[in-house]
Amino acid sequence: MAIAALMMVGGVAAGLFGSLLGLGGGVLIVPLLTIGFGLDIRTAVGVSLVSVIMTSSAAAGVYLERHVANLRLGMSLELFTALGALIGGSVAFLVDERWLALLFAALLTYVAITMGRSALRTAGGPARDIAVEAVEADASMATVDDETPRDGVESATGSRIDLDGPGYRVRRMGVGVIGATGAGVVSALLGIGGGIIKVPLMHLVMGVPLRVATATSNLMVGITASASAVIYASRGGVDVFAAGPTAIGVFLGANLGSRLGHRVDLRILRWLFVAILLYTAYEMFQRGLA
């Protein structure tokens, strides 16, 4: 009883702070379950994938109802994120857990640095997606330029496929396909949504407005994580008793976070989280070397 309650509270905290800070659930759930509850990293990734799908589906439903996400672009790219997830999900069971821990440590360090840079630039303000922060942190590599000729997206038969939205045209689909496949592999290996790759990819490389890129990325998370969750579930990588309280907690926390987001001063919270992320990265690094 006590452990289930603790796990649910941990899930609420992961969902709440993930939502407030735009981290996405997986970045916090996997360390919570491995360091906090002693689960092996592969089981934690399986549980995280389920939680990530749940929060993504709830949010994507709202985005679709409000017509913010680009359904055609999202579906075109998620074919490749699903392929990447199929590869990543299969590889995850062949890779030594220590390598997964080292990969996760690298991811946490990157997120901490991105959040730290953002905290230095802004004094509080509304909660924003960490992928959006990553976009701004790497704005120097931006290639979105309205003067640049658009090469469009062409099918195998040479006819142009319309993936564009109101006021923008999608370009560099080839790069998008490669990036989406990579995002799927990373998502399946580490149990994250992959928005930190997909949002900068769509916005900076493919010319999709930031708001649409964020919503479309969220839409894509569901099918990406489903492709790998199927593999984890059928190979014993999902522990239902651990997944239950965690997923419920994350769902409640994410809902609460979306309601509190505009009322919370994030100055102290951001720095606290940079410290927590760096500490967690250190712990994961130690696990990787163990």
Added chain:
Amino acid sequence: MSGPSEALERSIGRLLTAATYVAVTLIAIGTSLAVAAGISPLSGGPPLEPSTLPSRLLQLQPDGFLWLGLLAVIAAPIARVIAGGVAFARIGDRWMTGVAVAIVAVIAIAVATSVLGG
């Protein structure tokens, strides 16, 4: 944006939201039953066995509800793709219909490889 009408996007959005709430309810029931039975979340849950799922549900076993809920979570985005594919087929968009079919095929390959390899 060309493609399915706004009404269709709204319908798909509602489908996703409804499926998520059904899944959350099933998982909440399973978690409550597990807590009532004194099962620790760290005891290691049983693996997925689709053939025994109906009987586990009828016996009100927590793992039955938890697995059904988790399968509903996983199925929700797949259902969204299938619904999108059907809608695109109705408006004669062969490219997007093909994309939807390809996505479902990738998921089917994932299921097949895990069942055969697992």
